[in-house]
Amino acid sequence: MILIVAMLAVRALRRSSAAVRHAVLTSALLSTVALPLLSQVLPRLEVPTPVVFSQPKVPTESPPVQLEPESNYQPTEIANDATDDAANQTTSPVAGITSASLEAPVSQAASAHTIRLAHVASAVWMVGMLSLLVVIVVGEVGALRLRRTSNALPEGEWSQSLAEISGQHRPMRRVVLLENSTIQVPMTCGTLRPAILIPAGFHATADERRRILLHEMAHVVRFDVALQTLGRLACALYWFHPLAWWCLRQMHREREQACDDWVVRSGERATEYADQLIALAKRNLTERPLPAAVGIVRRGNLEKRVHAMLNSDCSHAAMGRVRGTLLVALCLCVVASLAVLQPRPTIAAGPDDSAPQNTQEESADQADASKHDPTKTDSYTFPIRMTGLALDEAGNPIAGATVYVSSQRVLWAGKRIAETTTDESGRYTFEEIELPITRADTNHGRDHGGFLVFGTAQGYGFAWRPLKWFYPSPQPGRSSYVDPAGDEPSQFYVDDKIELDLTFPAAATIRGTIVDGNGEPIPKTKLAIWDAERIPLDAYGSRRPGSDRQPFRIMASDGFELLNADVPPEMWITHSDAEGRFEFTGAPSGRRFRVKVQPPGFPSRMVWFTTRAGLEESYGDRRLYDASQDIRLTFENSVKVPIQVVYADTGQPAPKAFVNANNKLASALDTTDEQGRVTLGVPPGEYRLHILPEYGTPYLETNTNFTLGDEPPAAPIVVELPAAAQVEVQVVDKDTGQGIENVDFWSRDSDDQRELHYTTAWEVATRIVHRDRLRTDDTGTLQALFEPGTHRIGVAWQSYPDDYQPGSYQGKEIECKPGEKLKVVFELERKRSN
Known part of the structure; x- marks a missing residue:
């Protein structure tokens, strides 16, 4: 019961902070340890508990009961050794059969068989528990040995950073700083005497040191090492229970996310911290985690941590002393109540034995059937097949090229979902890619998934095909597939053939120097390619007759946002050396690139490079640097x-x-x-x-x-x-006056087309800009902010319940004043059946 409640609570608190979920999981596991102890010392209160038995049938001396002709029910003899009088066992009634007609004594053989099974089960449980306790002890000894073989870190930059952080957060225990040559990444160990271990010879900038020590200090302040040990003890006690292990795994995940939140709340930028975690993870590819220590990164959880860190929909706040106290008090009450209650089993109806049940096969079939069914889950995947050729610019096939497929996702965390290499003929094939599909959340939308195909080949620049959209539904009467030799296809449906060739251009090198205003080199400058595009673009708009407007370029179909595609880091990230020199190798020729340059101690800058000589020296309102020559970027003193x-x-x-x-x-x-x-x-x-x-x-x-x-x-x-006018909008049923959930909200200031209304603000705890798309909650209400003046607003444009009519195009006109609160009610009418 405790573990089920904890699981449901974690699901319900998915938008709360990781610290809250970690506290719930930790409390649940510790409660399971306390429960058997308290049940031995507290008074007992017996509670009748129905039990459904499914033991094998045993012979009965009673005549069979006559059932309906179409039924195959047979009475089943049940041995219940939990009752007071073992000599007066009765059979369990099935539906429609009285227990009196089935009453018979249980054979002594069945009773003895039950006792033997109980002894065997107890022995198996004891062996499993002792084995896990040995593992825990070995882990603690290993952590102690690791600490003893570590050396005190000499006074320097690390100790100064630790002193600064300790003064800021004031840990309850003294923390020592050690270095060890056998570890790859920083970690914290010591259940009673905490120590932060740094790999010997580990070099980091001041900002990187601060982020690492903040993360490890969070483990110390939160007593994560001790709580991890107690959680493993709970799993040793309940090793047979899958929910106990689920709670422990979730504890590990939420623990690291809570420490990440601690780092971000301390003023560090989430994106830079995410980059550092990725770099640390590369050092930790082969190192096995130490059970009695907690490290800053470990295999298998980095993607979820980065996504959670940058997710603006979830809270990143700390647990708080008040909420922690309330949670402890609640757990004590629940555990004490359960310890007092003593179940007294009573016989209940047995299962339906009319036909053999193959539950495992049915569950597997149902899971397979619902895997790609959008009506079964909130998110799902759909299998797509894809093939194509890797070609050079002369049309010759390239064998051994690496081809990737990445799904289009929110934020910057694109996800590579498939990878392969081309054969001798230059062909690649993905037989079945599980493409993530986004459910349509508007009345006129379609379920869809976006994907990118890109690749690398030895001796060539990287290649890509622009973003494509896939709709897991047939498109009657037409196909979105277009021959690659013709126009660029942009979307595909379930019946379309997906064949996307990749043309690899010659490789180019982008190199240059980063200097400050005095001409001195700036080392350790990070350069990251954010966008790339082909030159010239494939499509241009045309000038309308009689119009003096210049032709416009269609950009969306050509760009490749490397950051959003989850490409290998070596394709798009480099750093300047001690002389301020940087170099990108393997960049495609004849392309344009937007590069973010981040010199330490200087403001960052977006710069456009091109690997095609002879272009104009500007791109829009920015200078375009010719990468065929050495580039010199100067960052003036601030x-x-x-x-x-x-x-x-x-x-x-x-x-x-x-x-x-x-x-x-x-x-x-x-x-x-x-x-x-x-x-x-x-x-x-x-x-x-x-x-x-x-x-x-x-x-x-x-x-x-x-x-x-x-x-x-x-x-x-x-x-x-400026102060906003606060407008409360409520959408109700015209007939009943009940609030209607998930209705969108639009506004317009003139006769222009209406637009969905957004609210933009900044959350310092996560360092995320929120741009909230407003929709009504379960009471039919939403809160909107407006500039002072006259506005026209309306509801139910793209999102509203299917059984309602859409909102009026005219909407309502409101007059807003600074700081004023205004309430507007909209009524939606249900559709009338013919």
């Missing part, structure tokens, strides 16, 4: 800019607001402190300042411009966050 953000209606400081200063050459961002202040370092120039309010506050984002000279401003730049 000037400190103090900024003060206040609420426009009250003049009070605006804490936890997002502040971003950017122009073509530099970008810097940070979050305001409790006094609404922040200082950004950017080079001299003209900047756009973008401010986002704290998530959950009734204020609107705003933009302003400022010019920065060679000297810091004498006074802070003051920016006011």
